[in-house]
Amino acid sequence: MTLKHKIFAIPGSTRQHSSNLNLLKAIADLFAEKLEIIIFNGLSELPPFNPDHDGEHIPGQVIDFKQQIQNADGVLICTPEYAHGVPGTLKNAIDWTVSSNEFSKKPTALITASTDGRFGHRALLETLRVIEAENIDELQLLVPFIKTKVDDNNKIKDDKTLSDVLQIIEGLIATINKQKELFKNPG
Numbered sequence: 001m002t003l004k005h006k007i008f009a010i011p012g013s014t015r016q017h018s019s020n021l022n023l024l025k026a027i028a029d030l031f032a033e034k035l036e037i038i039i040f041n042g043l044s045e046l047p048p049f050n051p052d053h054d055g056e057h058i059p060g061q062v063i064d065f066k067q068q069i070q071n072a073d074g075v076l077i078c079t080p081e082y083a084h085g086v087p088g089t090l091k092n093a094i095d096w097t098v099s100s101n102e103f104s105k106k107p108t109a110l111i112t113a114s115t116d117g118r119f120g121h122r123a124l125l126e127t128l129r130v131i132e133a134e135n136i137d138e139l140q141l142l143v144p145f146i147k148t149k150v151d152d153n154n155k156i157k158d159d160k161t162l163s164d165v166l167q168i169i170e171g172l173i174a175t176i177n178k179q180k181e182l183f184k185n186p187g
Contacts (some may be wrong), residue, residue: 008072012079081120107132
């Protein structure tokens with residue numbers, strides 16, 4: 001039996017029944033045989049980023065968040081856009097990782113699923129590039145008008161969106177496999 005890759009999934013919305021959370025659950029169902037997807041539900045519990053507390057005085061919730069990223073084979077971020085930007089709670093979470101490099105060389109996929117999403121997607125993509133998320137330029141997808149494409153039963157009901165999601169997640173799996181092979185056979 002092949003071991004499943006562990007994916008730490010971060011929904012960018014703090015809403016209990018957001019379209020992004022529904023999309024993450026749909027992905028978890030679609031890839032249940034290949035991936036163990038752990039959906040993070042503590043975004044709103046992370047304290048505001050404070051560089052004075054990023055070191056010896058790091059809050060426990062932040063330690064747990066960083067540890068989950070470190071323990072994962074890959075990260076999947078699925079987020080809406082708020083007011084043409086990145087949701088504040090998501091940006092705050094990522095800011096906690098900047099100095100400790102949890103995203104550096106970590107296979108990461110970004111799906112921005114919103115009404116429009118272009119502006120927030122571009123901003124978050126740039127942040128993920130700066131913190132060296134692995135293969136982020138290939139592992140990114142913009143899904144406009146998400147509410148018409150994913151239902152409340154965690155099913156993707158739009159064929160193009162389904163095809164695009166399958167492709168991005170297969171790309172994430174391939175990136176993880178390639179990275180594991182490199183670490184197993186360096187040089």
